Amino acid sequence: MPTAAFEVELMPRLGPAVADYPPGSTFGPRDARTYEFVWLLSGSATWLWDDLRVPLTPGTLLLVRPGMRDSFHWDPRRSTRHAYVHFTLRGGGDGGGDGGAAAGGVAAASGAAWPIVRDLGGRPDPMGALCQYLLWLGASCPPGWREQAAETLRLLVLTFLAPPPASPGDASGGLPEPVVAAMSAVRSAWSDGVARPVGLERLAATAGVSVSTLCRAFQRRFGLGPVAALERLRLARAEPLLWMSNLSLQAIAVQCGFADAYHFSRRFRAVYGVAPSAFRATPPQTAPPSPLVASGLAALEPLTPSL
Template structure:
């Protein structure tokens, strides 16, 4: 049974609970499901099976917990500091195989955004907000169980690539999407140029300079579709030294000249990036900084 096979009904929440140091909850047995995520401080969640030692899960900000019906559970909040968590309890009509469901998931998008939206909806007093809460909670459960669309492992970029992405975003902010040399990118990633080139070729099949150029071309393709800038202005905004050089590189990536692409914009600007396996890096450079 998939997460789309049942209907979600809200029982209590979304809301936030605040605790003084050393507070606890339980043991208790829930009649329903409950999402819990720490906002501040730490805690320990215990699942207490009959006649067995408790199974303990450390809770911290950045982790989403799903408790479920019939579990005997207990929460032990931070003994030394005040803490808080958000929660929402709910029924999932038709769910009969939840014993195999995961207990925790790290906060990645879109889990983070959905939880924030649930808390925002909690402050809206209307029937429409209540209906939307159930809908969003269903989305949250679906992503928690089945993961976001696409390859989650691919989306998790290595630390050196994230450092490089931070540097590229800063270099492009407020100005043209200029090209970066291999030496500059390696310094930002804190590895040698040769090591960075090998890492990129192993993961993406192209070197870092070519990868960043393809993402610059995707930025240019978007401008061609969604602005009246001249070809020369698009070239300048995306860091190409001349319209001629831009046109030549664009034809390599997209198969047509910029002017022809603008006249018949049937291709998604990100298609060449996706085909090259660069979508996770492109999201860092083209989406995350907006």
């Protein structure tokens, strides 16, 4: 995927904008000369390139690359409305041909590895919002809108080419299946916002494995057993509460599932090396590192409810 070391240039008079096609319209074959994002707002279409026939529906984002000889067949039964924007990538050669080695920081991505379409809905990601913002910029044209649109497009390209994030409950990303399954018990226990302890037997039963099997899975992946791993998750939840709230240590202790401020402070000092009161007075940039980073426990955070 590309790095941040590239720039985007909008093509004059080629979006971001909206086009309406009557039923049965076609476009192409054409040789694409720029990059182009296309997303349907209503209706449907089929996009054809080489041997590919890609159905397009509202909520689908298509990326056309320079050098593609493609065509569109719009909905034969009703009008279709779609949004589009043409752009180039700058930084040392535009990729040409099959869209392979594109500008500067994009050179690491081969054309064949680039995705064709992405879903704008069904999972949390910013692409839908970025597309809406592009359309707003193109329609309202506030001062400096072209520069804002170029930066928005750059972020859209980065997000489009990034691997889709794993959804909660998905064992992808290297997490063992028993670990992912056990975290459903944590989601249930923490659903009211209180990160309370969850018993080892309950975790194993939810995962459908023995306690020893679950402990081995956690140890191999994180170097910690399930109970210790969850305690570090609970302690990490205290960080924003210490820095960005006026809550007492007792209130923070309860929110993080500890019986009282004394127990919370003792465990916090054991893991962070400083007392919670000292941590609260320390600027974030010089505070002790999170216990989730070195152990890889941050991978478990998406499987827990938000604060």
